[in-house]
Amino acid sequence: MKRLIPVFLVITLVFSGCSASVSRQKVTSSMFYPTFEDEEITAEVEDLALADLKKTTEGEFLYEDICFEVDDVSVDEDLGLYAEAAGAFCVTDKSVLYSKNIYSKVYPASTTKLLTCLTAFKYGDLDAKYTVREDNCGVTTPGAQLCGFKMGDTFTLEQLLYCLMIYSGNDAAVAVAECVCGDEKSFVAKMNEEAQKIGAKDTHMSNTNGLHALDHYTTPFDIYLIFNECLKNKRLTEIISTKSYTCEYRDLHGVPKTLEMTATNLYFAGKKKAPEGITVLSGKTGMTVAAGYCLIILSQNEDNGKQYITCVFKSTSYDNLYADMNQLLNLCK
Numbered sequence: 001m002k003r004l005i006p007v008f009l010v011i012t013l014v015f016s017g018c019s020a021s022v023s024r025q026k027v028t029s030s031m032f033y034p035t036f037e038d039e040e041i042t043a044e045v046e047d048l049a050l051a052d053l054k055k056t057t058e059g060e061f062l063y064e065d066i067c068f069e070v071d072d073v074s075v076d077e078d079l080g081l082y083a084e085a086a087g088a089f090c091v092t093d094k095s096v097l098y099s100k101n102i103y104s105k106v107y108p109a110s111t112t113k114l115l116t117c118l119t120a121f122k123y124g125d126l127d128a129k130y131t132v133r134e135d136n137c138g139v140t141t142p143g144a145q146l147c148g149f150k151m152g153d154t155f156t157l158e159q160l161l162y163c164l165m166i167y168s169g170n171d172a173a174v175a176v177a178e179c180v181c182g183d184e185k186s187f188v189a190k191m192n193e194e195a196q197k198i199g200a201k202d203t204h205m206s207n208t209n210g211l212h213a214l215d216h217y218t219t220p221f222d223i224y225l226i227f228n229e230c231l232k233n234k235r236l237t238e239i240i241s242t243k244s245y246t247c248e249y250r251d252l253h254g255v256p257k258t259l260e261m262t263a264t265n266l267y268f269a270g271k272k273k274a275p276e277g278i279t280v281l282s283g284k285t286g287m288t289v290a291a292g293y294c295l296i297i298l299s300q301n302e303d304n305g306k307q308y309i310t311c312v313f314k315s316t317s318y319d320n321l322y323a324d325m326n327q328l329l330n331l332c333k
Contacts, residue, residue: 079327082320084292085220085313088328092306097331102220105202106313109286109294110145110168110264111218112210114226114240115203117161119191120176121236126158130179137174141211144170147259152252158239159247165240167261168285173209184208200225212290220313227296227309231282241282243268267297272322277302278329293321301332308332 085101132153136146147169155163157179163172177187188205195203200222206213230236247259266272267280274280283297292314300307310328315321 081312081315081324081327082317083312083315083324086311086324086328087220087224088308088310088331089224090306090308090332092308097308098328102224102311103202105217105219106294107212107216107288107291108203108205108210108218108223109212109288109291110170110210111223111284111286111294111296112205112208112216113164113168113173113286114223114230114284114296115191115195115200115205116173116176116187116208117165117236117240118226118230118233119187119194120157120161120180121233122194123190124157124176124180126156126161126235128157128179130155130157130160130175132175133178137171137178139170139174139209139211141170144209144211145264146171147261149175150251153249153257154251155247155249159249161239162242162245163247163259163261165284166242166245166263168264170209170211173207177208195222195226198225198229210286210288210291212288220311223296223313224309224311227284227298227311231298237282240284265295265297266318266322274299275326275329275333277333281307287318292316293318295321295325297325299329299332306332 079098081100083100085104085106086098087096087100087102088098089096132149132151132155134151135149137149139146145168147163147167149169149171155175157176160172160176160179163169164176174184177184181187181190184207187208191205191208192203195201195205200218203218203222203226204215205218206216210216230240242263243265244260244262247261249257249259251257262269264285265280265283266285267274267283279300279302281298281300283295286294293316294311294313295315296309296311298307298309308329310325310332312321312324312328315324
């Protein structure tokens with residue numbers, strides 16, 4: 001059984017940020033992701049999801065881009081991964097280096113935000129102004145990753161997207177939706193439309209940030225497609241490739257404020273090191289109790305310039321997540 005995976009064009013990556021201002025608040029990658037109680041997936045939800053998955057994996061999807069084939073079978077070569085699903089693809093050679101359960105249903109956690117960002121780019125104006133309606137944009141999930149927005153804070157959509165992709169702010173995700181569509185529900189509908197358009201047929205999002213919900217799911221293959229689509233947009237790629245960011249904005253009273261943040265990607269934060277000869281260029285992290293530890297990245301072999309997309313879903317800890325990813329990156333050397 002085979003499926004076709006699209007390959008994106010080679011992209012020039014530009015790393016960007018903005019300067020400091022008057023009053024400073026600092027957030028760091030050590031504050032990371034939401035922790036909350038897991039929920040069991042009901043048999044009914046599982047059966048429906050698996051039925052839909054069977055329909056899609058029994059056929060072949062054709063895309064406008066150049067494609068390569070992947071067997072719908074795990075090719076785990078005793079890598080000893082902690083993750084339940086993973087993949088490694090050379091986008092330069094259009095070849096598959098590794099595939100493990102890439103069509104299996106998973107919870108995406110904050111990798112959801114790739115689709116949020118992609119949808120915002122299509123329907124929003126980067127210069128549009130947004131004023132926060134309530135503290136933390138109404139996100140109250142215990143332990144959720146937050147930028148700490150306050151009611152009356154004013155940002156541009158572009159600033160919100162940096163907060164979304166670099167620091168993975170769950171409040172930023174809601175703000176993006178409200179800035180573009182007026183409310184999160186309408187924006188999520190557009191997210192699901194976009195997923196279907198690009199071939200991510202086994203994806204259904206129920207929110208913009210990836211906080212856990214039973215009807216919020218995807219597959220590693222679909223997240224690959226969504227990430228691939230993001231990388232076609234140079235400006236979007238610049239944002240998700242940025243290592244740190246200083247956001248200048250104004251509060252309810254018009255007082256200038258700054259919010260400094262570092263990437264949740266531990267390769268970017270300098271807390272984890274990729275194998276020698278491999279440079280991590282871009283990517284998105286994610287974690288919830290139900291989703292486990294997730295990461296998808298774009299990397300490049302320093303010797304031959306070849307580029308790779310590698311993904312890990314539902315690993316068992318931060319350390320194991322990056323150990324799993326480095327196992328995949330070793331295949332790219």
